[in-house]
Amino acid sequence: MFWLSRRFSLIAATIFFSTEVTVSLAQVFQRFETASAADVPEARFRFFTEKVLPPLLREGSQGCMVYVRSYFDFVRLRNHLRSLDASFCQICEYTSDAKVSRARGVFFTGRRRLMLYTERFHFYRRYRIKGVQRLVFYELPTLPQFYPELCRMVATGNSGCTSLFCRQDALPLAAVVGSSRAARMLHAERDVHVLVSEGQ
Incomplete structure (x- = not known):
């Protein structure tokens, strides 16, 4: 994973991707606490x-579209939503073209x-999903350029974007908001931070 850490460090030093959001959008970053690195998935x-x-x-x-980085988390969230009998659809890297079209339509x-949407599907397909009024990053993306790409799917004037992060997410957070702001967000007393993009 050294190459990935080095890549994030270089990106964070030169550009941060929250500034690339070209729609008017409230970007909410919500920190949750963890006991240890091993506790992160459960927390x-x-x-x-x-x-x-x-x-x-x-x-x-x-x-609401929920962006999920790992397939393991996707399956866990899908099973939880099913247990609640929630109104949701799903798109992942294993979804057939016919089911992708149906999910996009009903959403x-x-x-x-609600739609569950995986990172690997976005990486390979790059569909523009219509009807997104709120975007939730269950975990910040592996490739930071995905952050503005997904934010641009949110319809102008709607409720915005929420990203979950913890102290173990320092590298992907820095790649999105910049290293200085990330350091403040990771160690601040308050858990919620809001950035507002004005759009173009």
């Missing part, structure tokens, strides 16, 4: 399911309130 899942997900599933809420028309 992230617990924070998302207890704090972030319930408002997204409220009556009247729709158009755009509001027949499904």
Whole structure:
């Protein structure tokens, strides 16, 4: 993983990708606490399911896309949503073209309130998903240029973007917001930080 760490360090030193968001958007970065690096997956899942997900599933809420970096997390979230009998659709790297088209259709028309969307699908296909009113990064992307690409899918004037992070996410956070701002966000007393892009 040295090459990846070095890549993030170089990117963070030269450009940070939150400035590349070209739509008017409130970018909310929400920190959760972890006991150790080994606790990160469980702490992230617990924070998302207890704090972030319930408002997204409220009556009247729709158009939320949840970007999931790992397939393991995708399966775990999918199973959790099924256990809640939630209104959602899913697109991952193993989804057939026919099911991708159907998922895009039911999401755009509001027949499904929430979409799970994996990083590997985005890497290979780069579809523009229509109907996104709120974007949630369950984990910040491996490649930081995906951050503005996904943010540009959010319809102008809607509720924005939320990214979950913890202290172990220092490198991907720095690649998105810049190393100086990332350091402040990681060690600040407050857990929520908001950046606002004005659009073009």
